[in-house]
Amino acid sequence: MTIAILGGGQLARMLVLAGTPLGLRFRCLDPAPDAVAGHVCEHLCAPFDDPDALAKLARGAEVVTFEFENVPAATTERLLQHGPVRPHPRALATGQDRLFEKQLFQHLGMGVPEYRTAHTLAELQAAVAAVGAPCIVKTRRLGYDGRGQARLKPGPELAAAIAAAHRELTRGNDGGLIVERFVPFQRELSVLAVRSLRGEIAVYPLVENVHEGGILRRSRAPAPDVSTATSKQAHDFVAAVLQDLDYVGVLAIELFDLGGTLLANEMAPRVHNSGHWTIEGSVCSQFENHVRAVAGLPLGSTAMAHGQATMVNCISTLPARDAALALPGVHVHAYGKQPRENRKVGHATVVGADRAAVDALAAKVSALPPARGEW
Ligand SMILES: Nc1ncnc2c1ncn2[C@@H]1O[C@H](COP(=O)(O)OP(=O)(O)OP(=O)(O)O)[C@@H](O)[C@H]1O
Ligand SMILES: [Mg+2]
Structure with a gap:
């Protein structure tokens, strides 16, 4: 096949x-x-x-x-x-547009950051006034890794910043913008799940994600200190989205955790960077489960394979090869891409039974010197 x-x-x-x-x-x-x-x-x-x-x-x-x-x-x-x-283009159409995503999340009873849409500069000014600064202006379509976004702070510079954001974010696209209130979240979580052709659903444990500069740096699974109620809320929510879209394959939803209250940020109708740890950390990885689902095969288990997992993204450069491979228990994935500023060129996953030990080893990976030249 x-x-x-x-x-x-x-x-x-x-x-x-x-x-x-x-x-x-x-x-x-x-x-x-x-x-x-x-x-x-x-x-x-x-x-x-x-x-x-x-x-x-x-x-x-x-x-x-x-x-x-x-x-x-x-x-x-x-x-x-x-x-x-698979997934069906209807799901892609929803995942392509931040407004459609938010409308779906709200329809399913999930909270989202307060938002307004805008096209023209006057509409953007009104949207920022309604939502209040600090806020984030995002293009409705085609953003990734924090691109297509501008953060606006309150103060005397705000009017000029709105005009600059409008100029920059509407250049060369359809001009659709969304303004979101800046959410003072305690942390970011994501929930990944897979639905088969027959409608079976399997959900991975919640993941805790750290972003810097709008780019994912680290993921830990299962996310520490998650209450049963929070985990159930995320589980039920992702299952509802999968069912509503008659979805087949892996779906990821990014969440903001406000200390027990979850807001949905966005969804990715595909395998997701915050699920890379599943290759070694789960019984069946997000990649294998996506393939199984779209091929019409039975799903694999989404249970943790070793108890704990941490994934460290390699942004711009890989770590020095020999030093990385000399660390026992570190699984390095080099993507074969040319190093470039802010490019995701690889990741490393650490698995184990003990959260503190896994975190300590992941910190060693992050502290490795960068590779010089090609791997
Ligand atoms: N309303 C918000 N309040 C606070 N922080 C936010 C908000 N929206 C986005 N962010 C921060 O910016 C990051 C990137 O935003 P978002 O996920 O919307 O964009 P993206 O470009 O699609 O990112 P990616 O492709 O990496 O998922 C978020 O993970 C979060 O850290
Ligand atoms: Mg995101």
């Missing part, structure tokens, strides 16, 4: 690495000649809107899936002519 993947970055690469032992074959489409999934499966190098490439991608494939959600609607419509697309 062949599975086609739209996108050929590290998420596609890890899907391939997880699905290959199941006897599955993979083909990806990515316009970048150096797309790193191309190291481990067939890579079609063409634009996402090339009809011939899309037909080639889907030819003989059981199903098409995605490693990223910002796919033009025309692309998914074309793919549907060739066969099943």
